[in-house]
Amino acid sequence: MKKRMLVLLSLVLALSAFLAACGNGDSGSKDEASQDLRLNIRSEPFSLNPGLANDSTSSNVLLQTFEGLTRIDKDGEPEEAMAESYTVSDDQLTYTFKIRDDANWSNGDPVTAEDFVYAWKWALDPNNQSQYAYQLYYVKGAEAANTGEGKLDDVGVKAVDDKTLEVTLVNPTPYFTQLTAFYTYFPVNSKIASENPDWYKDSGDDYVSNGPFKMTEWNHSESIKLEKNDTYWDADTVKLATVEYSMIDDAATARSMYENDELDWNGLPFDTVSTDAIKALKDSGELKTQATAGTYWYKFNTEVKPLNNVHIRKALTYAIDRQSIVDQITQGGQIPAMAAVPPTMFSENEKGYFKDNDVETAKAELQKGLEELGYKDVSELPTITLSYNTDEAHAKIAQAVQDMWKKNLGIDVTLGNEEWAVYIDKLHSGDYQIGRMGWLGDFNDAINFLELYRDKDGGNNDTNWENAEFKQLLNDSQKETDTAKRQQMLKDAEAILMDELPIAPIYFYTNVWVQKDNLKDVVVSGLGDAQLKWAHFE
Template identity: 50%
Template sequence: MRKYIARLLLTVVVSIFALSSLGSVVSAQDAVLNLALNSNPPTIDPALATDTTSGAVIDNVFEGLTDVMPDGEVVPAGAESWEVSEDGLVYTFKLREDAVWSNGDPVVADDYVYGWLRVLNPDTASQRANFMYVVEGAEEYNVGGGKPEDVAIQALDDYTFEVTLKDPTVYFTELLAMYTFLPVNRTVVEANPQWAAELNEDYVSNGAFDLAEWTLNSHVVLTKSDTYWDRENVALDQVNMQITESASTLTSDYIAGNFDFLGAPYGEVSLDSIEAFKADGTLQSEPYSAVYYYTINTTDPDMANVNIRKALASAIDRQSIVDNITKGGQIPATAFVPTIIPGFEEDMNYFEDADYDQAREYLAAGLEELGKSDPSELDIALSINTSEAHAVIAQAIQENWSRELGVNVTIDNTEWQVYLDRLTQKDYQVGRIGWTGKFNDAMTYLGIFETAETGNNDTGWEDPAYTELISLATSELDEAKRLEYLKEAEAILMDAMPIIPIYFYSNDYVQKPEVQGMEYDSVGRINLKNVSLSE
């Protein structure tokens, strides 16, 4: 367990929102970290979360069985230890007996059973339930009319939690660090099903921090938990998160000293400041497991045509986008699985970047199949969530498509939660999305499209051959064969093109010199428990 010594602030930390509502929360001796969020968290319910903004809050106020360190090591968290059967199917977790909820209740094995079954309950409509399908009986309960008692999880006693998998799963303990697998307090949630609809006295958590305040469109405040089992090793007393959509405003506020760190998932550095931060040596860039892509609604009559989708994919100048717009070390993506993922280090290059001649050939074939005689008859609505960076990228792609293909492209933007709802309801044609890996394996990407009903598959696309390959990869013990199945699946995905990869992310961030321990794990999470402020 990493230990850091906290700096005692000798003056009251001033942020652009601490002067009012937060002024009474902190004292002059508190160690306070000031961060940002690009939007309101769409949810603070672990079962319903699907995005990094929600995760930035939930991951720090709850704790699951395991945690993943920046070097990729899986370490005990809510579980102090575990054993695995010889066949790799049965995991037995010994829970910490000193772990308690923020209301003082002990965290027991039944809280994990209840939390997991709540995710799988079809009435919950969790979009991340599919990540639990590695558990015996989980998929059947979630989508197949099965019974909750047939899901192979059980509390052997208050502090022993047993899980039986369908097949050995090499990344299972890493998967458990994901917020979908968090426990919830059964007593509280059953008494108040709306416990997480908004911040209230029933919002009970078990992590290093408590959610002390959440004011929509203003701020989130986390305070150090008085009940957390490892509180002696939590250096920060308070974390303030200002909610602002504008990257330019956030960057100006960082320069003014109002933030200690700026970078995903805690806000973003504005594109027009990247070069200046590079020049003064303060910009830091790290590759991580994430892909920026456009999702396509294949239930739309025009977007159902594969040649139209391929035309759009080929008519994007990705290199220009990363060189002239993002400028933060991003890598043009001509595949879907990031090259940081083991076994996928070599870019498969399923199509050529900015191949306009090929794009026009695809377009001509697609228009003929659609019964259209001219590119000007094809109208494309490109949807993004409100963001300066997404808008600039969308405008560049709009220019590519309009100039090189002659199609009509309009751009619309909506607030984050509304945007997510539109994607889920397939109320779009082409939409921007970013996907961060939930564990360091290609399955975290390719599993999204296992079926049309899989959570976060907003395309409406599925292919029986693809589904079969994902199933084979899930149960395959031979790593070479498993990798072969996954690569075959990616080839099918890229041939069908229900999504258009744009680039593989890098984490671009700036931070004040006194901030210590703001380290990303392989999927872009930062555990604030490990952060401190030095002299």
């Protein structure tokens, strides 16, 4: 999930959860009885349909308004949610979930097994162009249905009765109950969705959800308001009355709002702390930093000259001084990334596959690339544009990299930026050359970072890169039951990715934020998302 941030703590696993309860932040001015939380999510969500969402902005809303068969608990482990229980067959291929009798939609309709069947098949329908449909490929027949080679009727998910859902997998998948907590696996109200295909585009009577909160207002590109969902099966646990999201994409403005008691949280995973404020916040002890399984990287469109040449991609990748970026710009304990999978999953990746700021090798690769492309020197290279979504930190990093490429390689690069929804749409449609992106783990397994690039036309690939050996290793890893052998397959696949470099890793993320002293129990996971189910003010 995208726009994401890491300080490597040896005892923190990717699914460890952190309770954002202690704090040296500014004390809030809220009355004791007030349970109204104010957050900033920077921009309009890409989509608030669980089957279309593919970014952290959308996720920050959906994780509060919807709920899957399972939920990741405070300790980072999957627990029963919409499902009160489940059983697994002896061959580990069939999961049977029993849905709670008191599982209801926010309009009072019961949540049924058919709501899950409908939602999953909707996401898999190629006509709906779900970027995250591949997350459902663990289900038998899902990939074939999504690629058009099979039928939706053959997908291995069925409603045995109103409250019993049976799921058949392609291979044994030990982390499947982690996946069912992810938003692509969330249900939708099948009755409403079948009658109104645009149900998710605005707030109103048809936007119903089944999580701790319900959306009551959506002022597009300005704000979203959530209210406690009294029909939620575990409503007694929910203490917040409302959650209001602002959409302020300027970090300095958001910082001022926090200081003026207009926001209760400033920083990840909702928005970002202004880079100009980080040092002072560190020195004061207010800043909180948490390890996160995520990687910030640049994507190369490998079908556009000169980025179709691997040596040019290597030159640009090797000529970046990552240490200076994390020391002078991000300043949140991030680790320079010379690998794709974060060290919380592959510990050796703290070192990576190549040297940071290796200008000598970068120049040699540049020369090889120029010769292969038939260019006399860099002056003959086509114009290269580095794009990013509007954000203070992204802009500073892009400007720094632009200077590095000019200084180290003599390559002039132009910069371009756009608001998130427009930017991500352009990336997905291939309308870019080099684009900023990042990835936070959706579940605690390295394949989540690698499978992005398995298929050229994969929903979140964007690079147009594909490699048969890489793809085969990933496919084989999903069938391998020996943990050590499977781990090696994934490492071998990553080595191919880091040799051909359709992406240039920049750093491993951290979550960095400040919060009001009286705000308790916001659960920020090791995967970089946040849950508000348990949050409250004291």
